[in-house]
Amino acid sequence: MATLLDEYFSDRAATWAGEGLGYQRRPANLSEGVILLVDVDGSTAGIGGLRHVPSDSGSWWEVKHMYIRPAARRSGLGRALIDALEAEARRLGATDLVLDTHHSLVAAVSLYEGAGFRATEAFNDNPNATRWFRKPLLPRP
Secondary structure (H helix, E strand, C coil): CHHHHHHHHHHHHHCCCCCCCCCCCCCCCCCCCEEEEEEECCEEEEEEEEEEECCCCCCEEEEEEEEECHHHCCCCHHHHHHHHHHHHHHHCCCCEEEEEECCCCHHHHHHHHHCCCEECCCCCCCCCCCEEEEEECCCCC
């Protein structure tokens, strides 16, 4: 798991298209959250986490450090991971799933919008983020 998170942060720093000082490594505290690993044929291909976010309007859970290794991208694993994270958030009683990203991550933005996330106001002060998304999770029958 630590190797994947290191790859995630290295990839973000290497491809950073932000303004200012550059990408700031800010690992999320997931000790009271959830980490899901993506396994393909016995090899770990990706990672994603969830953490609870304080909110006055329900139980919000935030997607953190979602990463699919480059060799496994464009295979549907990103969508499978975001769907699994959503299912886990529902299991935890989330009313909303939120995330932040950078506008230069075009494929990620497309993935999130395709999964039903919509642009929202900033809910954190992440210096690496330029876009924030929210998906209300309505009870499913």
